[in-house]
Amino acid sequence: MSSLANRTDRALPQIVEAIYDSIADVDRWQSTLDAVCRLVDGQLAMLAVLDTISSSARFSVSCGDPAILEPLKHDYGSEVPFYAAVPRMEIDVPFTVDSIYALQGSGAREKWLESRIVREWVQPNRLDDFFWVALMKQPARIGTLMVVTDKDRRQISSEDIDLVCLLAPHVRRAVTIGDLFEAERRKAEIFRSIVESLDHPVLIVADDMNIIFANPAAQALLAENTSVCCVRGQLSFTYVHANAAISRAVQIGRRDEFALGPAGISIPLAEANVPAVAHVMPLARREISARLSRRAAAAIFIAAAGSAPVPALEAIAALFGLTAAEKRVAGHVAAGLTRKEIATAGGVSDGTVKSQLATIFDKTGTGDQRGLELLMRELSPPLRLN
Structure with a gap:
């Protein structure tokens, strides 16, 4: 049994239960984040929903050494340059520092390494990398989960990324429903x-x-x-x-x-x-x-219906419970790509795409790419962005 399968079988189901218990009992979130940190060998974890209109936190919880966390909250939080990348981050997909650099483009790495927060907070505390997941992207809300690792941890692997991918949709559900509670939470x-x-x-x-x-x-x-x-x-x-x-x-x-x-x-x-x-x-x-x-x-x-349209692919992913990877493949199918072209576009093997398509066909009740393409065409027009 692989280490990922071992961690999944033993720890993940218990953490998922703790995540859902934390929706109505917010005091449980800190211990839940502690469990997430242990699962991925992290040092700090931060979960937050921000109001983008008022630039204030609707919900925020963290875990880790207070001596490290407090300076971040009070002195350096506003200096983190990566928040600008959130609108371009795919939901439920963990990003590391390197993948954020790639998303932000030329000069992002140099700007980060030369910043005051790196000199005065990251380096003295021997911090190194992170898992950062976008959970909510709405006109007036953004929600993210970040787990920070230190220099003593081995380099983040694709297996680690897969592990956080499994956890991400459960955290997203909890944060999304919990945000609906926030207006009344203090009253009841x-x-x-x-x-x-x-x-x-x-x-x-x-x-x-x-x-x-x-x-x-x-x-x-x-x-x-x-x-x-x-x-x-x-x-x-x-x-x-x-x-x-x-x-x-x-x-x-x-x-x-x-x-x-x-x-x-x-x-x-x-x-x-x-x-x-x-x-x-x-x-x-x-x-x-x-x-x-x-x-x-x-x-x-x-x-209730919000102010922003729901892209067709997002709606279809929600209707059939597609993972982030399956959603990307379905999008390629809708664009008319062959299986070989999808593999090339995703940088994966033909066998991986074949397996992903089989799962998508099962979830959507379609038998092949043609059937999936027809289904998506049927569902897309009323949900498509103008």
Whole structure:
């Protein structure tokens, strides 16, 4: 068994449970980040959601030696030059210092090495590299996870990157749903109280999609009987692909939270340029589920249509739970590339692309590239950017 498989089998499922426990109990985030740090041999970890309009933190938590972290927060945080790269970072994909240099272009490495933060903070603390993941990119929000390594750690490998890739969508789901909580978190301590007071519709469902609880905003949405409805007690979504994606995410999350991966995040609820979206939070293993019902399998959070269009490929990835790598391959298929051309474009072997395509075909219910291309063409027009 490889070291990655060993770490995945032993540690990752436990960390994923801790991530979801941290959504409603934010005090758990620090110990969760500690576990992430140990998993990847990091020294510091920082998780944050920033309001880009007010340039303030909506949510921020970190772990590591306070003597190292405090100067970063108070003296050097504003001098980190890499934040400008976030809009160009792919969601769920871990970047290292070298890959950020490549993203920022000529002069980025020299500018960083000559900066005050490197001279006064990075070098004295023997820090070296990082895993940096973009979790949220919205007009008014950005969310990132960063784990910093030191000079005593071996060089970050592709296996390490793969490990963080597995973890990233779970952190993204937790941060996305947690951001919906932030406005009311200080007003209520119990999960149900928070849910009831949210302006966003939230529904608690059993594994068969029977509705156990709906907050007032969700009840109003159900009364409209447009994109969301209740049929003999079961939750149903008008958009057939969204209905299938959400039901699938509820089922997977009940069986195996770790296997949920990127499925069930930002699922578009209509064939529209700027659709409302749904996020699925697994509840079966949560302590909070006992306070609601023993049958509670998942909470479904619905966010209203935003101000920015959802690109077709992002919507399709959400509908079918495609990973970042699978999304890239699907994009190449939509562009009409052959399997050989996709391998060349991605710098991987033909066998890797063949395996990725097989997984994509399974997730989307298509049998070959032609079928996948037709499906994406069918779904793309109403969701395409102007």
